[in-house]
Amino acid sequence: MTESIAGPYPYGRLTGTLMEAGVEMTLHGKTVHYQQSGSGPFLFLLHGWAANLGLFAGLQQALSRSYTVISVDFPGCGGTPEPEHPLTMADYVDFTKSFINSFTSDSAIILGHSHGGRVAICLASDADWGFDIPKLILVDSGGILPLRGLGYHLRVRAFKLGRALLSSGPVHRVFPEALLALQQNMGSTDYRSASPVMRATMVNVVNADLRSKLTQIRADTLLIWGDQDQATPLRDAHIMEDAIASAGLVVLPDAGHFSFLDQAFTFTKVVESFLGMD
Numbered sequence: 001m002t003e004s005i006a007g008p009y010p011y012g013r014l015t016g017t018l019m020e021a022g023v024e025m026t027l028h029g030k031t032v033h034y035q036q037s038g039s040g041p042f043l044f045l046l047h048g049w050a051a052n053l054g055l056f057a058g059l060q061q062a063l064s065r066s067y068t069v070i071s072v073d074f075p076g077c078g079g080t081p082e083p084e085h086p087l088t089m090a091d092y093v094d095f096t097k098s099f100i101n102s103f104t105s106d107s108a109i110i111l112g113h114s115h116g117g118r119v120a121i122c123l124a125s126d127a128d129w130g131f132d133i134p135k136l137i138l139v140d141s142g143g144i145l146p147l148r149g150l151g152y153h154l155r156v157r158a159f160k161l162g163r164a165l166l167s168s169g170p171v172h173r174v175f176p177e178a179l180l181a182l183q184q185n186m187g188s189t190d191y192r193s194a195s196p197v198m199r200a201t202m203v204n205v206v207n208a209d210l211r212s213k214l215t216q217i218r219a220d221t222l223l224i225w226g227d228q229d230q231a232t233p234l235r236d237a238h239i240m241e242d243a244i245a246s247a248g249l250v251v252l253p254d255a256g257h258f259s260f261l262d263q264a265f266t267f268t269k270v271v272e273s274f275l276g277m278d
Contacts, residue, residue: 033079038064048114052078117141
């Protein structure tokens with residue numbers, strides 16, 4: 001079944017095929033998988049690295065009482081195919097800007113978790129997107145480079161030297177599996193499980209330091225963090241709270257990097273309060 005997707009079409013008319021878990025649209029010639037529910041002002045949910053929109057199912061259902069809630073699978077995640085080439089932060093921002101503009105040219109509330117928070121920070125720090133962002137919700141967000149000691153830098157240097165050696169023609173022909181073994185032994189779980197194009201993408205985005213963009217955010221901003229978050233520690237939340245002009249921080253106890261799942265009930269009530277929902 002094919003449906004027409006309501007809204008302005010600054011990037012050409014969009015059509016989608018209804019799916020059990022959402023809808024597919026074509027954007028800039030590429031397939032994009034998303035989920036839309038509810039009615040009212042637009043609210044967009046941006047997931048984290050290697051995740052998918054399905055993690056937002058409970059939250060999306062709750063917020064749909066008062067909003068048109070749209071969650072999207074980033075390229076290479078969920079139902080959206082991988083990109084042909086590695087992406088940069090600028091590519092993610094352009095993708096998300098185009099996606100949002102396909103629904104509204106007026107106003108969009110954005111909630112971003114982890115890597116989705118990086119994208120949301122970039123969008124909210126620049127007003128020239130064709131839509132206003134009155135409220136911003138950053139959940140265990142990326143964007144602050146972690147503190148790294150000498151051991152980390154030595155491991156990175158060893159990895160780069162090993163990769164260069166094992167990628168060379170003669171060595172690779174004699175030891176074709178050695179490079180893969182090096183990547184699996186030295187990379188993070190997310191890095192090891194990613195395809196080559198997504199590994200390169202991950203390197204591009206995790207090294208993006210967005211501190212300078214935080215002071216440019218004018219939207220009312222809610223920061224929600226798990227007190228046990230090890231991926232984006234609580235210190236990052238305090239840095240963001242200090243830098244963003246209109247920001248407040250809520251720390252959820254006994255919650256990790258996926259605080260919206262670990263403390264789902266409390267998380268949802270905090271967000272509903274911030275959005276003025278009854």
